[in-house]
Amino acid sequence: MSEAETFEDIVAAVSESVDPSPEEVERMERVATALIGRVEAAIETLPVEADVVRVGSTARETWISGDRDIDLFVRFSPSIERDALEKYGLAVGHEVLPDGAEEFAEHPYVKSTVDGFDIDLVPCYDVDDPGEIKSAVDRTPFHAEYVQSRLTNELARDVRLAKQFFTGIGVYGSDLRTEGFSGYLTELLVLEYGGFRPMIEAAAAWHPPIDLDPEDHGRVTFDDPLTVIDPTDPGRNVAAVLSTENVARLQHYARELLEDPRAELFTAVEPDPLDERALRAELQNRGTTPVAIRFDAPDIVEDQLYPQLRRSRLGVIEELDRRGFDVCRSMAIADETAVLFAELAVTERPRIERHVGPPVHVRDHAEGFFRKYEGTDAYGPFIEENRYVVERSREYTTAEAFLNSEDLFTVRLGTHVETALETGYDVLVGEEITALIDEFGVELAAYFDPTP
Amino acid sequence: MSEAETFEDIVAAVSESVDPSPEEVERMERVATALIGRVEAAIETLPVEADVVRVGSTARETWISGDRDIDLFVRFSPSIERDALEKYGLAVGHEVLPDGAEEFAEHPYVKSTVDGFDIDLVPCYDVDDPGEIKSAVDRTPFHAEYVQSRLTNELARDVRLAKQFFTGIGVYGSDLRTEGFSGYLTELLVLEYGGFRPMIEAAAAWHPPIDLDPEDHGRVTFDDPLTVIDPTDPGRNVAAVLSTENVARLQHYARELLEDPRAELFTAVEPDPLDERALRAELQNRGTTPVAIRFDAPDIVEDQLYPQLRRSRLGVIEELDRRGFDVCRSMAIADETAVLFAELAVTERPRIERHVGPPVHVRDHAEGFFRKYEGTDAYGPFIEENRYVVERSREYTTAEAFLNSEDLFTVRLGTHVETALETGYDVLVGEEITALIDEFGVELAAYFDPTP
Numbered sequence: 001m002s003e004a005e006t007f008e009d010i011v012a013a014v015s016e017s018v019d020p021s022p023e024e025v026e027r028m029e030r031v032a033t034a035l036i037g038r039v040e041a042a043i044e045t046l047p048v049e050a051d052v053v054r055v056g057s058t059a060r061e062t063w064i065s066g067d068r069d070i071d072l073f074v075r076f077s078p079s080i081e082r083d084a085l086e087k088y089g090l091a092v093g094h095e096v097l098p099d100g101a102e103e104f105a106e107h108p109y110v111k112s113t114v115d116g117f118d119i120d121l122v123p124c125y126d127v128d129d130p131g132e133i134k135s136a137v138d139r140t141p142f143h144a145e146y147v148q149s150r151l152t153n154e155l156a157r158d159v160r161l162a163k164q165f166f167t168g169i170g171v172y173g174s175d176l177r178t179e180g181f182s183g184y185l186t187e188l189l190v191l192e193y194g195g196f197r198p199m200i201e202a203a204a205a206w207h208p209p210i211d212l213d214p215e216d217h218g219r220v221t222f223d224d225p226l227t228v229i230d231p232t233d234p235g236r237n238v239a240a241v242l243s244t245e246n247v248a249r250l251q252h253y254a255r256e257l258l259e260d261p262r263a264e265l266f267t268a269v270e271p272d273p274l275d276e277r278a279l280r281a282e283l284q285n286r287g288t289t290p291v292a293i294r295f296d297a298p299d300i301v302e303d304q305l306y307p308q309l310r311r312s313r314l315g316v317i318e319e320l321d322r323r324g325f326d327v328c329r330s331m332a333i334a335d336e337t338a339v340l341f342a343e344l345a346v347t348e349r350p351r352i353e354r355h356v357g358p359p360v361h362v363r364d365h366a367e368g369f370f371r372k373y374e375g376t377d378a379y380g381p382f383i384e385e386n387r388y389v390v391e392r393s394r395e396y397t398t399a400e401a402f403l404n405s406e407d408l409f410t411v412r413l414g415t416h417v418e419t420a421l422e423t424g425y426d427v428l429v430g431e432e433i434t435a436l437i438d439e440f441g442v443e444l445a446a447y448f449d450p451t452p
Numbered sequence: 453m454s455e456a457e458t459f460e461d462i463v464a465a466v467s468e469s470v471d472p473s474p475e476e477v478e479r480m481e482r483v484a485t486a487l488i489g490r491v492e493a494a495i496e497t498l499p500v501e502a503d504v505v506r507v508g509s510t511a512r513e514t515w516i517s518g519d520r521d522i523d524l525f526v527r528f529s530p531s532i533e534r535d536a537l538e539k540y541g542l543a544v545g546h547e548v549l550p551d552g553a554e555e556f557a558e559h560p561y562v563k564s565t566v567d568g569f570d571i572d573l574v575p576c577y578d579v580d581d582p583g584e585i586k587s588a589v590d591r592t593p594f595h596a597e598y599v600q601s602r603l604t605n606e607l608a609r610d611v612r613l614a615k616q617f618f619t620g621i622g623v624y625g626s627d628l629r630t631e632g633f634s635g636y637l638t639e640l641l642v643l644e645y646g647g648f649r650p651m652i653e654a655a656a657a658w659h660p661p662i663d664l665d666p667e668d669h670g671r672v673t674f675d676d677p678l679t680v681i682d683p684t685d686p687g688r689n690v691a692a693v694l695s696t697e698n699v700a701r702l703q704h705y706a707r708e709l710l711e712d713p714r715a716e717l718f719t720a721v722e723p724d725p726l727d728e729r730a731l732r733a734e735l736q737n738r739g740t741t742p743v744a745i746r747f748d749a750p751d752i753v754e755d756q757l758y759p760q761l762r763r764s765r766l767g768v769i770e771e772l773d774r775r776g777f778d779v780c781r782s783m784a785i786a787d788e789t790a791v792l793f794a795e796l797a798v799t800e801r802p803r804i805e806r807h808v809g810p811p812v813h814v815r816d817h818a819e820g821f822f823r824k825y826e827g828t829d830a831y832g833p834f835i836e837e838n839r840y841v842v843e844r845s846r847e848y849t850t851a852e853a854f855l856n857s858e859d860l861f862t863v864r865l866g867t868h869v870e871t872a873l874e875t876g877y878d879v880l881v882g883e884e885i886t887a888l889i890d891e892f893g894v895e896l897a898a899y900f901d902p903t904p
Contacts, residue, residue: 204815225838248811252822255819328806345802346776350739350741350780354781360700360703363656379902380903383700383904386696
C-alpha cells in the first residue's frame with residue numbers, strides 16, 4: 001500500500017500541470033503585445049480619443065496552461081453616443097482582425113483567431129468609477145485592475161489551483177447552465193482568504209449564508225448563500241449566479257480534499273455513456289417509472305436555454321407532484337433535442353381523488369360546495385373533522401395522459417420552451433426512454449450514478 | 453307535485469310519533485311508583501339512612517315513546533365508607549329486584565327487567581354540592597333536579613324532538629363509539645336556546661368553538677368545538693366527548709332541516725348490506741387498493757373498544773401514509789371480529805426511496821451521513837439544494853408486506869388491540885376484502901355511500 005499523499009504533494013503535482021510553461025507565457029505575451037500595438041495604431045485613425053486595455057485571466061497570470069483567450073477592451077470617453085462607440089469599436093475590430101466575425105454581447109464586438117489564440121476585441125466606456133458604468137462590460141477593466149494590483153506570484157498560483165479544483169468538481173463557470181464560480185469570484189476568494197488552502201479550509205467550515213466584503217463598503221444585503229461584495233462596486237454581489245447546490249458541492253469537496261487529498265479531485269471526469277442494457281437494468285433495479293418530454297431544442301444561446309429548461313422542468317414536476325405522481329428525481333438536458341426528464345415513484349393513481357372542501361361552519365362556501373357535489377357521481381360530500389370532503393373522479397390517472405394533454409401548457413414553462421412544445425413533442429414512458437440513449441448516454445450515465 | 457311541507461308540519465308529525473301516549477306514560481309511572489315504594493321499604497331495613505331518587509329522561513318527560521328505562525338512585529350519606537355503600541346498595545338492589553344481575557360502572561349496581569321495563573338500581577352519595585361528589589354517578593341527581601325544575605311541557609316536547617332529530621342524523625349518544633350528544637346535553641341546549649327550532653337555527657349558524665355557560669359560572673376554558681359548562685358543576689364541559697365531526701354534522705343537518713324540512717331527517721336508516729357483486733363494482737369504479745387487518749375483537753366494553761380501535765386505525769394509516777401508500781379513507785369496525793380498514797391510493801412503491809440527509813454545512817452530521825452511505829448500494833449521496841440526498845432501498849414496496857411484518861407493532865395501537873393482534877391476524881388486500889361482506893355488509897355499504 002502506497003503512503004497517503006499530503007495536501008502539499010497533491011497541490012504541487014497539480015500546479016505542475018496547470019502552471020503555463022515559460023515558453024507558453026512567452027508566446028502568449030508576444031501575440032498580445034503585437035495585437036495591442038495594432039489596436040493602438042487603429043485607434044490613431046479614429047476621430048475620437050480611446051485607449052486599449054488588456055483584461056481577463058491571461059492578462060494577470062491566473063490562467064491555466066492551455067488557455068488561449070486574449071481579451072482586449074477599447075475604452076472610449078463616456079461622452080460619445082452608444083452608436084458612435086459601436087461604430088468605432090467595430091472599425092477598430094475589423095482593422096485589427098480582418099478575418100474577424102461580429103458577435104453580440106451588450107455591444108457588438110469582433111472575435112477572431114490569431115496564431116492559435118482566441119481574440120475578443122470589445123469596445124467599452126472609460127468611466128471614472130464603476131458606479132457610473134453605462135454597460136456591464138465597462139466594469140471589466142476595474143476588475144482587472146483590482147486583481148492585478150493585489151496578486152503576488154504565489155497568490156496567482158493559488159488562483160490557478162482554485163480554478164482547476166473548481167473545474168474538477170464541476171462548479172467553475174458563471175454561465176447560467178453551470179451557475180458556478182466565475183474567474184473573478186475565484187480570484188476574490190483566494191485574495192480574501194489569503195491562498196488556496198485557507199480558502200478550502202474556510203469553505204469546508206462555512207455556515208451559509210456567507211457574507212464577504214473585501215473592501216468593507218457594501219450597503220445592500222443579498223439573499224444568496226454566498227455574497228461577495230464587488231470591491232469595485234458596493235451594490236453588486238459577485239456570486240449572484242452561484243447556486244445553493246454549488247456552494248454545498250464546494251463544501252463537500254473541500255472537506256474531501258482536506259481529509260483525503262487526491263489529484264482526481266482536480267480532474268472533471270465525464271462518465272462513459274450508458275448503454276441500453278445498463279439503462280434497462282437501472283430501471284429494473286429502481287422500480288420507478290421514468291417519463292420524458294422530448295422536443296426540438298429552441299435555437300437560443302445556452303444562457304437563455306438552461307434557465308428556461310430549469311423553469312420548465314420545475315413547472316412540470318411541481319404539477320406531476322400535485323397530481324400525485326411523486327417525482328423522485330428529474331433533470332433537463334439539451335443537445336439537438338431538449339428533454340424534460342422525471343422519474344416517478346407513482347405510476348398510476350386511482351380513478352377517484354379526494355377533494356377537501358370548506359369547513360362546514362363557513363356557511364356560504366360550505367353550502368355552495370355541498371350543492372355543487374350533491375347528487376353528482378362523486379362520493380360524498382361527507383364530513384371529516386370540520387370539513388366537507390368528496391371523492392370525485394380524477395382528471396388524469398397516469399402522468400402520460402397528463403403530459404399528452406393541453407393541461408401541460410397550464411404549467412409554468414420557459415417562453416421558448418413553450419413555443420417549441422407547441423410545435424410538437426414526444427412523451428416517452430418507462431423503457432421507451434431507451435430512445436434517449438444515443439443523444440444523452442452521458443447525461444443518463446451521470447443521472448444513474450449521482451455524485452455530490 | 454305535492455306542496456312542500458313546512459318546518460312546523462314536520463315537527464308536528466314527528467311529535468305525534470315520539471310523544472309517549474297517555475297510556476304509555478301511565479304504565480311507566482305505575483311501574484316506577486311501585487318500585488320506588490319497594491326501594492323505600494328495603495331502605496327501612498338498613499342500619500343506615502338513605503333515600504331513593506328517580507333520575508333519567510323517563511323521570512322528566514323528555515323520553516321518547518318506546519323508551520323502557522327506569523333509573524333509580526339510592527342516596528347514602530357521604531360519611532359512610534365506599535365498601536359499605538356498595539354492600540347496602542347491592543342489598544337494596546337484590547331485595548327489590550330478586551332476579552337482578554350485578555353490573556359494574558363506577559360502583560357495582562343491580563339491573564333487571566320488571567313488567568317489560570329495564571330497571572337500573574344504582575347506589576350513590578348524597579352530597580350537598582356537585583363540587584363535592586365522590587363518584588361520577590353522584591352528579592346525576594343534580595342534573596335531574598336542574599332540568600326538571602326548568603322544563604315546561606313545551607320545552608319537554610322540544611327535547612323529545614331534538615333527541616329524535618339527533619338520533620335520525622346519527623349524533624345521539626355520549627358513548628365513546630358515537631361521541632355524540634348525551635340526553636342531558638340535548639336538554640341543556642334546548643333550554644339554552646329556548647326550544648327546538650331556535651336551537652336548530654343557532655346550530656346552523658355556529659362558528660365553533662361555541663362556548664355556552666347557562667349559569668354563567670364557568671372558570672375553566674376547554675379546547676373543544678362545543679363547550680357547555682355544566683350548570684351544576686362549573687369545572688365540567690357537558691359536551692366533552694362530542695367529536696368535531698358530530699358538531700359539523702349537526703350544523704349540516706340543521707341547515708337541511710331549515711331549507712328543506714322533511715321527516716326522513718328524524719329517522720336513522722341503516723343501509724342494505726353491500727353484496728359481493730356491488731363491492732367488486734365499487735372497487736372497480738374507485739380504482740383504489742383496499743387493505744384490511746382482521747382479528748378477533750378484544751373482549752372489552754364498547755367504551756373501551758372503540759377508542760382503542762380509533763387510535764389503532766390512526767396509528768396504522770399514519771404509518772401507511774408515511775410509507776407512501778397514501779390512504780384515501782379508512783374505518784375501524786367490530787363485531788365478532790374487528791377490522792382496521794384502509795383504502796390506498798398507491799398500491800406499490802418503487803424499490804428505492806428518497807432519503808434526505810442533513811444540510812452539507814452542518815459538518816458533523818453531514819460527514820456522518822456521507823460516510824454512512826458512501827460506497828453502499830444506495831444511489832448517492834448527491835446534493836439537492838443544500839442537503840445530501842440518497843436513494844436507498846425501500847423496506848416495504850407494498851402495504852401488505854408492511855402489515856404482515858413485525859413493524860406493524862411499532863405503530864401506536866390500543867393496548868387490547870395490540871394484544872389481540874399478537875395472537876394473530878389476517879391481512880386482506882384488494883378483492884380479498886369480499887371476505888368481510890358477511891359480517892360487515894352494512895358498514896361497507898355505508899362506507900361506499902358516504903353521507904354527511
